[in-house]
Amino acid sequence: MGVPCSSVAPVPEPIIIARDLVKTYGEVRAVDGISFEVQPGESFGLLGPNGAGKSTTMRMIGGTLMRTGGTLTVAGLDPEKNGPEVRAHLGVVPQQDNLDEELRVKENIVIYGRYFGLPYHWLRPKADELLQFAQLTEKAKAKVSELSGGMKRRLTIARGLVNEPKVLLLDEPTTGLDPQARHILWDRLFRLKEEGVTLIVTTHFMDEAEQLCDRLIVIDKGRIMAEGSPAALIREYSTREVLEVRFGASGNAEAVARLEGVGERQEVLPDRILIYADSGEAALEEVTARGLSPRTSLVRRSSLEDVFRRLTGRSLVD
Numbered sequence: 001m002g003v004p005c006s007s008v009a010p011v012p013e014p015i016i017i018a019r020d021l022v023k024t025y026g027e028v029r030a031v032d033g034i035s036f037e038v039q040p041g042e043s044f045g046l047l048g049p050n051g052a053g054k055s056t057t058m059r060m061i062g063g064t065l066m067r068t069g070g071t072l073t074v075a076g077l078d079p080e081k082n083g084p085e086v087r088a089h090l091g092v093v094p095q096q097d098n099l100d101e102e103l104r105v106k107e108n109i110v111i112y113g114r115y116f117g118l119p120y121h122w123l124r125p126k127a128d129e130l131l132q133f134a135q136l137t138e139k140a141k142a143k144v145s146e147l148s149g150g151m152k153r154r155l156t157i158a159r160g161l162v163n164e165p166k167v168l169l170l171d172e173p174t175t176g177l178d179p180q181a182r183h184i185l186w187d188r189l190f191r192l193k194e195e196g197v198t199l200i201v202t203t204h205f206m207d208e209a210e211q212l213c214d215r216l217i218v219i220d221k222g223r224i225m226a227e228g229s230p231a232a233l234i235r236e237y238s239t240r241e242v243l244e245v246r247f248g249a250s251g252n253a254e255a256v257a258r259l260e261g262v263g264e265r266q267e268v269l270p271d272r273i274l275i276y277a278d279s280g281e282a283a284l285e286e287v288t289a290r291g292l293s294p295r296t297s298l299v300r301r302s303s304l305e306d307v308f309r310r311l312t313g314r315s316l317v318d
Contacts, residue, residue: 171202245287
């Protein structure tokens with residue numbers, strides 16, 4: 001009798017592998033020995049403040065910036081040694097839209113596709129497909145200057161998909177957009193993920209990271225502070241809820257001494273006091289039971305902002 005075959009599916013190879021990645025500029029270590037892996041079809045985030053090393057890491061992945069040390073592979077290839085082959089698998093959405101203002105909306109996609117050697121007879125219907133995906137079909141013949149900020153961002157993403165990339169690099173994708181435009185963009189990115197495209201997202205917006213990322217690394221000053229899913233990081237480094245209380249500019253310092261022992265821990269910010277607790281309402285009851293009357297109070301769930309503050313002592317926007 002033969003040995004039964006195993007029904008366990010093989011584990012896919014990571015599409016991106018970084019080991020001890022370093023980038024220095026003179027004395028400055030912009031990226032300081034970070035290591036991570038990204039699985040195919042995963043939405044992976046790099047969360048941190050401006051200057052943390054996120055964009056530098058993205059440029060090394062894209063092969064447009066030479067690393068100082070460490071190893072890096074994308075789809076099994078080194079971006080420095082196999083730049084054209086790696087870029088053939090990548091779609092890139094830079095932090096600043098770099099659309100060609102002289103070309104019309106559809107032309108931006110078609111001409112960009114020519115850089116990959118794609119033929120016109122394939123590009124024209126592909127551009128129509130991408131404009132439909134980006135909800136820009138009616139703007140196909142419009143000038144880029146006529147588009148809103150959100151439309152330009154969606155066009156930049158559509159253009160980055162023209163070569164049908166395995167990996168889409170998104171550097172601060174929603175910076176400068178209003179809430180409605182951000183949610184439309186998130187919806188487009190969710191659809192890409194459902195189609196199996198691997199997303200690499202840099203952001204300093206905690207809600208964006210929580211919405212888009214299956215897993216992320218928290219970066220500060222070029223180093224990884226923590227890694228995991230948004231929910232797992234919040235469980236590990238914060239409490240279920242946070243109570244925010246304000247006693248006024250002159251009252252916060254006085255109130256702190258009387259709040260000792262309320263919640264699991266506290267943080268004093270210039271304008272408010274954060275009380276970390278399993279139940280924010282219970283913490284507020286304890287505050288009032290001590291004879292304190294905050295001018296304002298807010299109970300909210302913990303976020304990645306709280307995780308970052310716990311790890312670094314700073315806000316993401318500092």
